[in-house]
Amino acid sequence: MTQSNSPEPPFAAIVVAAGKGTRSGQTLPKQFAPWRGKPVLRHSIDALRKAGCAHIVIVAPAGMHQMARDAAGVTKGLSVIDGGATRQQSVAAGLEALADIGFERVLIHDAARPDVPGEVIRRLLSALEIRAGAIPVLPVVDSIVVADGELMAADAKRDTLRRVQTPQAFRYAEILAAHRTWPGEPVAGDDAQVLRAAGGEVAMVDGDERLKKLTFAEDFVSQTAPALPVRVGMGYDVHRLAAGEELWLCGLQIPHDKGLAGHSDADVGLHAVVDAILGAMAMGDIGQHFPPSDPQWKGARSAQFVEHAVKLAGDAGYVVGNVDLTLICEAPKIGPHRDAMQARLAELLGTAAGSVSVKATTTEKLGFTGRGEGIAAQAVATMVAKT
Numbered sequence: 001m002t003q004s005n006s007p008e009p010p011f012a013a014i015v016v017a018a019g020k021g022t023r024s025g026q027t028l029p030k031q032f033a034p035w036r037g038k039p040v041l042r043h044s045i046d047a048l049r050k051a052g053c054a055h056i057v058i059v060a061p062a063g064m065h066q067m068a069r070d071a072a073g074v075t076k077g078l079s080v081i082d083g084g085a086t087r088q089q090s091v092a093a094g095l096e097a098l099a100d101i102g103f104e105r106v107l108i109h110d111a112a113r114p115d116v117p118g119e120v121i122r123r124l125l126s127a128l129e130i131r132a133g134a135i136p137v138l139p140v141v142d143s144i145v146v147a148d149g150e151l152m153a154a155d156a157k158r159d160t161l162r163r164v165q166t167p168q169a170f171r172y173a174e175i176l177a178a179h180r181t182w183p184g185e186p187v188a189g190d191d192a193q194v195l196r197a198a199g200g201e202v203a204m205v206d207g208d209e210r211l212k213k214l215t216f217a218e219d220f221v222s223q224t225a226p227a228l229p230v231r232v233g234m235g236y237d238v239h240r241l242a243a244g245e246e247l248w249l250c251g252l253q254i255p256h257d258k259g260l261a262g263h264s265d266a267d268v269g270l271h272a273v274v275d276a277i278l279g280a281m282a283m284g285d286i287g288q289h290f291p292p293s294d295p296q297w298k299g300a301r302s303a304q305f306v307e308h309a310v311k312l313a314g315d316a317g318y319v320v321g322n323v324d325l326t327l328i329c330e331a332p333k334i335g336p337h338r339d340a341m342q343a344r345l346a347e348l349l350g351t352a353a354g355s356v357s358v359k360a361t362t363t364e365k366l367g368f369t370g371r372g373e374g375i376a377a378q379a380v381a382t383m384v385a386k387t
């Protein structure tokens with residue numbers, strides 16, 4: 001028997017990333033938020049490229065193409081297009097964008113599922129040799145019932161049910177035709193349902209728990225860290241002192257002949273506290289949640305950054321234990337404002353005044369703080385698991 005040496009035909013991928021991610025509680029749409037050291041979207045892009053994907057279409061929210069490109073981290077073999085109001089419309093737009101390029105096979109994937117094992121991609125592509133579509137599935141481990149409002153209406157046979165993941169693999173011509181003939185309503189749960197409704201056969205291959213979809217705030221807490229009773233984080237920040245700026249420290253406006261310059265109100269104390277909280281929760285840093293490049297944070301009060309970090313931690317099951325903040329500057333004198341700063345911080349953190357400490361030091365006229373060119377701040381926060 002002669003073996004064919006011809007390489008596998010190239011495949012394309014559509015990564016749908018046009019959702020709002022409202023349930024995730026992130027400041028950015030979740031597909032652009034940090035997760036395990038890089039933006040959520042980049043994980044799938046890297047995995048698809050490693051598996052040999054020849055072209056990727058990212059379907060992004062309108063007006064966020066650059067953010068999508070930055071999150072993807074690559075430029076070659078990539079196009080970015082506008083998504084639609086539903087996931088299904090976003091997929092349809094991605095399929096149409098590939099119409100003139102001529103790939104025989106396409107993977108359709110949720111950006112919100114960042115951990116894509118290469119072996120799942122291989123299983124899917126291999127199943128396409130005999131079927132028009134292939135999906136990764138997992139067994140249902142809990143018993144399943146049909147609900148009628150608050151009441152259980154019926155039981156369901158769990159051994160006939162499967163949990164469906166993405167990526168899903170398709171012969172391009174068939175899935176494009178199926179999407180074009182879908183009536184629009186109801187919205188399909190996924191693309192396998194669209195293909196099957198048009199008469200295509202869908203193979204099931206083994207899925208993988210790592211393909212879990214990031215949906216809620218707790219999905220953004222480091223998966224590698226155990227659910228510790230207490231977590232500790234530190235933060236450090238510096239802002240330049242400049243004439244003509246207001247001086248905001250610990251959420252209060254402080255009278256001084258100079259103020260701190262920055263994209264937001266430049267409250268260096270609050271910024272250090274936000275990074276300490278995010279650090280304790282392994283949720284990235286302040287720049288990832290509130291990018292200086294984003295015009296919506298221009299002149300923003302940093303109090304809202306603290307409230308956001310506290311909410312993210314709260315959604316993940318943690319409250320502030322205590323915070324210790326040190327402001328490093330020659331002037332203004334912090335002592336006269338210390339009690340008010342501690343009270344304001346405690347209010348923003350949702351904790352007792354006795355759990356917040358604001359300290360100050362000079363650097364003996366040494367360095368940039370000593371010369372009055374800027375103010376530095378460092379903070380430590382403990383986050384305690386809610387009981």
Ligand SMILES: Nc1ccn([C@@H]2O[C@H](COP(=O)(O)OP(=O)(O)OP(=O)(O)O)[C@@H](O)[C@H]2O)c(=O)n1
Pocket residue numbers: 016017018019020021022023024031059083084085086087088090091109110111112113213214215
């Ligand atoms: N109009 C939409 C809605 C969703 N998606 C994408 O479809 C995937 C699965 O959707 P889901 O996890 O529900 O994301 P969101 O709709 O963004 O989440 P939420 O419902 O919390 O807002 C995500 O990668 C999301 O970006 C999309 O491309 N276009």
Ligand SMILES: C[C@](O)(CO)[C@H](O)COP(=O)(O)O
Pocket residue numbers: 087110164165166189190191213
């Ligand atoms: C496509 C999908 O991820 C398969 O499980 C899922 O159906 C997406 O559902 P969503 O409601 O759009 O998140």
